[in-house]
Amino acid sequence: MxxxxxxxxxxxxxxxxxxxxxxxxxxxxxxxxxxxxxESFDDSRDIEIVFWAKNDTNKTxxxxxxxxxxxxxxxxxxxxxxxxxxxxxxAIYNDVITNISTDTTPNVCITYPDxxxxxxxxSGEVVCLDDVxxxxxxxxxGSEIRFDGxxxxxxxxxxxxxxxxxxxxxxxxxxxxxxxxxxxxxxVEAMGYEIPDIPTWDWVWEVxxxxxxxxxxxxxxxxGQDVMIPFIYKSTDNMLIxxxxxxxxxxxxxxxxxxxxxxxxxxxxxxxASHGAxxxxxxxxxxxxxxxxxxxxxxxxxxxxTAGATWIGSGAPLSDIHDSKKVDFETVVRPVPQxxxxxxxxxxxxxxxxxxxxxxxxxxxxxxxxxxxLLTNKVQxxxxxxxxxxxxxxxxxxxxxxxxxxxxxxxxxxxHYQVKIDCVRMILDNIGNTFITPVFNGSASLRNAAGQMxxxxxxxxxxxxxxxxxxxxxxxxxxxxxxxxxxxxxxAGSRDLGPLPKTAVILLLSLAAAWICMGIVYFRDVLKAxxxxxxx
Amino acid sequence: MKKFTxxxxxxxxxxxxxxxxGQTDAxxxxxxxxxxxxxYADYAAADVDTEVxxxxxxxxxxxxxxxxxxxxxxxxxxxxxxxxxxxxxxxxKEDYDLMVPGTKIKVTGYKAExxxxxxxxxAKYEIESGDTYVATATDVTDKLGDNDALSAYMNQYVTFxxxxxxxxxxxxxxxxxxxxxxxxxxxxxxxxxxxGNTYTFVVxxxxxxxxxxxxxxVESFEVGNTVDITGxxxxxxxxxxxxxxxxxx
Numbered sequence: 167m168x169x170x171x172x173x174x175x176x177x178x179x180x181x182x183x184x185x186x187x188x189x190x191x192x193x194x195x196x197x198x199x200x201x202x203x204x205e206s207f208d209d210s211r212d213i214e215i216v217f218w219a220k221n222d223t224n225k226t227x228x229x230x231x232x233x234x235x236x237x238x239x240x241x242x243x244x245x246x247x248x249x250x251x252x253x254x255x256x257a258i259y260n261d262v263i264t265n266i267s268t269d270t271t272p273n274v275c276i277t278y279p280d281x282x283x284x285x286x287x288x289s290g291e292v293v294c295l296d297d298v299x300x301x302x303x304x305x306x307x308g309s310e311i312r313f314d315g316x317x318x319x320x321x322x323x324x325x326x327x328x329x330x331x332x333x334x335x336x337x338x339x340x341x342x343x344x345x346x347x348x349x350x351x352x353x354v355e356a357m358g359y360e361i362p363d364i365p366t367w368d369w370v371w372e373v374x375x376x377x378x379x380x381x382x383x384x385x386x387x388x389x390g391q392d393v394m395i396p397f398i399y400k401s402t403d404n405m406l407i408x409x410x411x412x413x414x415x416x417x418x419x420x421x422x423x424x425x426x427x428x429x430x431x432x433x434x435x436x437x438x439a440s441h442g443a444x445x446x447x448x449x450x451x452x453x454x455x456x457x458x459x460x461x462x463x464x465x466x467x468x469x470x471x472t473a474g475a476t477w478i479g480s481g482a483p484l485s486d487i488h489d490s491k492k493v494d495f496e497t498v499v500r501p502v503p504q505x506x507x508x509x510x511x512x513x514x515x516x517x518x519x520x521x522x523x524x525x526x527x528x529x530x531x532x533x534x535x536x537x538x539x540l541l542t543n544k545v546q547x548x549x550x551x552x553x554x555x556x557x558x559x560x561x562x563x564x565x566x567x568x569x570x571x572x573x574x575x576x577x578x579x580x581x582h583y584q585v586k587i588d589c590v591r592m593i594l595d596n597i598g599n600t601f602i603t604p605v606f607n608g609s610a611s612l613r614n615a616a617g618q619m620x621x622x623x624x625x626x627x628x629x630x631x632x633x634x635x636x637x638x639x640x641x642x643x644x645x646x647x648x649x650x651x652x653x654x655x656x657x658a659g660s661r662d663l664g665p666l667p668k669t670a671v672i673l674l675l676s677l678a679a680a681w682i683c684m685g686i687v688y689f690r691d692v693l694k695a696x697x698x699x700x701x702x
Numbered sequence: 703m704k705k706f707t708x709x710x711x712x713x714x715x716x717x718x719x720x721x722x723x724g725q726t727d728a729x730x731x732x733x734x735x736x737x738x739x740x741x742y743a744d745y746a747a748a749d750v751d752t753e754v755x756x757x758x759x760x761x762x763x764x765x766x767x768x769x770x771x772x773x774x775x776x777x778x779x780x781x782x783x784x785x786x787x788x789x790x791x792x793x794x795k796e797d798y799d800l801m802v803p804g805t806k807i808k809v810t811g812y813k814a815e816x817x818x819x820x821x822x823x824x825a826k827y828e829i830e831s832g833d834t835y836v837a838t839a840t841d842v843t844d845k846l847g848d849n850d851a852l853s854a855y856m857n858q859y860v861t862f863x864x865x866x867x868x869x870x871x872x873x874x875x876x877x878x879x880x881x882x883x884x885x886x887x888x889x890x891x892x893x894x895x896x897x898g899n900t901y902t903f904v905v906x907x908x909x910x911x912x913x914x915x916x917x918x919x920v921e922s923f924e925v926g927n928t929v930d931i932t933g934x935x936x937x938x939x940x941x942x943x944x945x946x947x948x949x950x951x
Contacts, residue, residue: 629751648770
């Protein structure tokens with residue numbers, strides 16, 4: 167647990183921040199007022215909207231976005247969609263934050279729910295979709311829509327629910343993915359291990375340590391090479407978040423309380439560090455992409471996004487390494503390692519889309535129409551087929567064309583690349599086993615902090631240090647300070663978020679009392695000083 | 703706060719006086735390392751994950767940016783023996799502006815290797831006064847075809863002459879690795895040497911943006927052009943020079 171001594175100095179900053187946010191109230195920041203749906207879409211004048219799109223450094227995805235824009239503009243000829251391409255969610259996030267202050271946010275952008283929560287603070291003015299989706303004419307599946315989009319009931323409820331922030335729908339899901347454990351079946355079986363349907367952490371650690379066995383000449387027995395990093399996890403923030411969820415340990419809650427600095431988290435970090443110390447385990451940030459090592463036969467277990475499936479495996483259509491470095495092996499896909507194989511927990515992730523409010527309601531309506539267009543079958547299916555993504559609508563999931571695509575897994579190493587389609591099937595089999603983390607202003611920082619702690623622990627042991635209770639105490643303190651955990655926890659709010667939680671009320675009352683006491687003491691001292699004639 | 707500032711100032715004065723007192727001998731020659739500082743050979747021999755302390759000279763730098771309130775920048779540095787890539791080194795904007803090409807710095811951090819690129823991470827630095835050094839580019843054209851020979855120049859300022867622009871996805875360059883980017887993204891292009899070996903070069907947008915001469919020059923490339931290239935010998939699963947100068951012959 168974080169030491170009281172070290173956290174004390176942060177409390178004043180947190181207190182002031184919390185008080186300021188509390189005083190700002192839940193309705194602050196929305197200078198334009200809520201978006202009100204126009205009676206009808208205005209065809210008579212030109213409307214320009216800006217769309218910031220994210221792709222996975224994947225040319226096919228950018229082509230799909232471009233085609234989507236082209237098709238939409240054909241349906242709404244007076245709307246001009248200007249697209250800007252990104253390959254990184256955090257770059258979009260940083261640019262949106264920068265542009266909020268100058269009121270130059272895009273109209274539509276691909277984003278994460280965590281980021282939307284931050285956009286909602288200040289004057290971010292993300293359009294609330296509570297009423298918008300149900301509008302008779304222009305809502306999802308509305309009567310005046312010029313394309314065959316999904317109705318509200320045709321969006322997978324779990325995915326739509328991920329965009330509910332404080333009880334309000336603040337965006338739409340665009341694609342969903344998860345993480346997968348990619349296994350070099352050929353090498354693992356050669357080591358004498360059977361691959362379980364649901365691998366556990368114990369199994370993964372055991373196999374990883376066993377893969378470090380060396381030949382007399384110093385090469386690794388499993389691959390005959392000089393390099394072997396048995397297990398690499400791409401996203402260490404997901405890693406810790408998932409392990410905590412599987413262990414029923416605290417991370418955060420819906421009120422934005424930071425719960426991550428707990429004993430179970432310490433145990434998990436020590437467990438990870440112990441395998442970092444032997445170099446049975448490493449991370450993307452420390453070593454590089456898991457797929458690069460796996461395809462070279464230098465890694466046998468890799469956890470990466472299903473949206474990276476086309477980079478992993480002997481026949482992977484995408485690769486960063488020279489052909490001469492590739493080795494032949496069979497890849498199998500499994501859910502991420504579990505603590506309890508009978509109670510699978512895996513993260514739900516993937517791009518969502520949000521809309522920013524503008525002065526012109528027609529511009530916002532055009533934005534909303536475009537966002538809906540992203541959910542049409544053609545866009546959903548074509549984009550999902552570029553990687554291990556799952557469409558977010560039942561309309562697309564049940565489309566015979568999509569089902570035909572899934573049935574052709576392994577027919578080729580391009581469109582029907584086996585590993586990619588295995589990933590999609592794995593997600594579809596586990597929709598009920600996925601989870602998301604609470605979204606609040608500051609949840610993006612907490613996520614970064616989780617990853618940072620894994621990286622810190624692994625780096626420390628690699629450098630000869632120890633990860634023990636004392637180390638963890640210090641790291642918790644440093645990370646809490648760096649990521650300002652606790653300072654931003656009052657929920658994002660340009661909207662009415664309901665009554666404050668009891669704990670927050672008590673906190674604010676305590677703070678008010680503290681300030682009153684400080685004021686009394688201050689004025690008493692001033693009076694005393696005046697009486698004694700010394701001044702200050 | 704005033705009290706703290708006064709104490710800090712006094713400590714700084716004492717520290718600087720004691721430092722001066724320690725330098726009774728003549729100032730070290732340009733290539734001599736201060737006490738406790740590794741030579742390039744020591745650095746090259748050090749294992750990954752070990753702490754290293756070096757003295758080096760800034761040659762170029764990528765853009766400064768903030769992460770959770772902490773400023774960072776990536777620096778290309780070199781002494782007279784070899785190159786050092788300082789990845790995401792925390793630094794203030796003020797110091798970043800001071801660290802112009804030639805500036806001598808002392809750096810302590812950890813040696814790391816990422817996809818073959820040897821770098822220093824989690825680094826701290828001190829700007830040192832005195833001598834400056836700006837490297838001239840070493841012509842390593844004759845090393846093409848031999849990655850081991852090229853890797854000996856990793857992170858150094860190098861130049862290649864007489865290479866031929868090769869086709870890359872139907873064009874002379876792509877925005878982004880596979881063409882999924884747009885103007886302003888990293889520019890990738892392939893060049894052939896005289897023996898037909900193909901190498902990928904990049905104009906890293908955080909080092910030279912879309913307004914730079916090199917970016918515009920590469921955008922003007924046509925397949926078959928003969929070009930000279932100068933830049934830093936970066937490594938990503940093989941040599942991938944971060945290009946700063948491109949000339950069409």
